[in-house]
Amino acid sequence: MSLSVQLNIFSGRPNPRFTLSETEAISLFKRALEVGPASPNASRGLGYQGFTLLPVEPGSDMDAMSQDALGAASALGLTLMGAPELEQELITLALKHLELSPTVQNALAHAYERPLITALPQVDCPDCKGQNAPVYDPDWWNNNAVRLANNNCYNYANNQATNTFAQPGRASGTPITGMSCGGVQPSAVSDGLVASANFSENTPGWYVALVIWPDTDFHWYRQDSNGCWSHKPGSTPVINTDNAGAQITDPATCDRGDYTQFCSYMITNSGVVIS
Template sequence: MATLITLDIFSGRPNPTWELSDEQAKILKEKLYSLREKSLLKSPSILYGLGYRGFIVSSVGDPDLPQKMLVNANIVDFGWTRESYVDHQNDIEKWLLDTSGSFLDDEIKKIALEEIDVKNKSFESTLKSKKDTAKVLVEPPYNPGWWNNDASRLRSNNCYNYGSNFATNTFAQPGRGSGRMYAAISCAEVSAAAARDGLISIPNVDSTPADGHYVALVVGPNWDFHWYRRDNNGMWSHKPGGTPVINYDQSGNLISDPRYANRGRYTDFCGFYHVIPSRIRIL
């Protein structure tokens, strides 16, 4: 039996995953059994976009735990076919973070803990309808269903895949396809790695490309990178890590220009790039 915990926090980098000890798995079961209040609410992870999106708990071979559950914003979500439970004190969420021990560095723990408190407090105000108003014209269209409705494609492709409009199912990393990945999480390093993959740096996106499409790169220095893609309606969309494709920013606003969107911790805008799918190699 194994119980794996994934901290869903990154967009470009793979999320950190660790395994609970037998004693920790026992404590988790006790915490779950102690919950009494049921709810029809589901985990709001997909509304959060960039940054902390909760924990994914995966169980293999343990009949006393569900195969998968999401823990986020006071909600313990067992899936669409089952009721959720409410954890008013965020006890399980913060405890799961503690189980990482020395596996997570202190900075990641600090940021996750801060966002647990901030995002859980704002959950009620952010839980609102996200209506898609995009008008589909030519390529690339804003077509989130193609990415979101296949569980394997959803989890195995990230912002770089989506930005490049190419599902490799490898959680693609800038530079890996061309044989030399970035050496640090910075605009200079990630930009250079993407250029080696065939992306072309451009000064602006004032025109419509005759071939391909435009993307934008942002970075949280020494933290993570993220890519946005301009769609055929002139607006921008993105795919935060292994979560669904969305077309709004951290404030819930449609994205007309990623330079001025609420990007959370991704503070550095690195630039625009031209992607011609037939000329790039990502992996």
């Protein structure tokens, strides 16, 4: 078998992948099966979120159990997170096989040691001013493997599962020009989103927010009908907590990890077209 290994590091951009040869792939896949997949709701917040192993073809010397597991994992992948020894090995392989920017390489240093997020006690949410704000329903996204893997933060913020890892401006012909506020926000405006100074005025639709990992990636949050905010980091589960495990009452002030640049609150609605 050969194995496609996806590094889960980005939220908006597609994640990078590399391929391992048969000998290395079979050994790694068997060890991954022994560790077991990450919990469906496991998260480290924004940034590094482990690896997804995507088998490409069967191997001749795999035992029957591994062959069965391979069949189950072939389409959707086996995600590893919370297994430090194996993650450390995979990070080393990623650094060897992928051309990663110094910023991403620095973010990967000891990333496997970061504990999974444990949610802190709930807080009082602000009033929701979006008249059509979606209900916070993470299971709808997280419990469908195809939907989970193929939709990102922009899909989630706009409450549309296109299964295309949607990119701002792709549907409207105004692609992103750079990983900065000025490089991403105009593309979202082209799709139909409208910038807002705050999220305290009543409005049709609902509020979202754009943040940037400078020169590296973009990320979106959305305000739900309960007034608090939630998000979907890339192809990983929907969560309503920040990188410190706190419920999000304002994306401008929450712990966002490497996504240090807050761009703007924006307003979206069900008529916005994304792809």
